[in-house]
Amino acid sequence: TFLAKGSAALEKLKDLCNDGKEPPSALFQLYTQAVLDITYFEENQLVDEDFPEETSLQKLKELICILSEPEDLVRECNIDEEPINMLGAELLECLYWRKGALLYMYCHTAKERREWLRGNIATFKKCLNDGVHYLMKMLSFRCPLQLNEDVLLEDKDTARLLSEG
Template sequence: VMADYRRVVELERRILELDSKCASLRSEKPDDDYLQNAASVLEKLKSSYTHTGESSSLYKLLQDYTQVILDITFYEENKLVDQEFPEEISPFKIQQLLQDLTEPELLAARLAPNQEVQAVLGLELLECVYWRRGALLYMYCHTLHQRKQWIKKNKATFLKCVQEGVRYLMKMLQVRSSVKLSDGVVFHDSNTTNLLTEVHCQTHTC
């Protein structure tokens, strides 16, 4: 009973925090489709988080919560892309977005500790949070690659972003596969090879 209570309290706190953030962003662009969708789902979440006794209900809440995060971060990512990743704020914003997109996994593991994360969130959502992190770093690295002077001064940071981005894309490809991918894996699937080659080529001099 105490565990269920803590679970409800944590979900309630997270939902209210996200609701406040969504409202703040909507003041910037009230007609944004993704923020409108996030606000709509949040209204449902606020009215239902007190009924989480069944594990299936908890799963649905976490899935809806994940969708809200995907919608809100998509809006924030688009702002960064439109601004061409300003040097002064991008490193902080990138880390913040990566943390936000990691949260569904952490929350699922904490609130449903006896279940696999993919069983709680579902394959599509889990793939999506990996893809979004990989794609965000890919877009960031693609932009940075055009800043030759920045690259010279920050090569280690750049390479770390590239490697982290590829790691997330590999984890996305692993979600529906029983094969564990490693840094030295040899891909025999042409789509996989093309995807990772494109990421590499866009972020290196090919």
């Protein structure tokens, strides 16, 4: 299972840290993979439970925070490298994909809760905007989009045209 894989990765990480022979990038990547494995299990629980109205928003915030930790950790360690150089494009894409997809799935479920939506429209819009931001960031790692402040991405065709140059 994903929890077992995540736990095994953390054990291996502990051994490698004690050994001191691995480059920092390998340690960051192993940690990131453990984070992805463990959060995948929790994300699936939220989806399987149809994002319980009482607890899912808090759990969503926690998961996004956890999925942000690898990139934050690289920055906090004062290593003179960008996160993409330490984690690699593939892992960074996964982190941002998971954050964006999680928010998308939450919003898709929340939009059906009319009563909740009426009282929480600002929260709903923030989740949508954050989700789009994460997905656009995910797309930018291999094919950076150079946008100025005047560009509004109002549909997928606009985003596709801009990403293709």
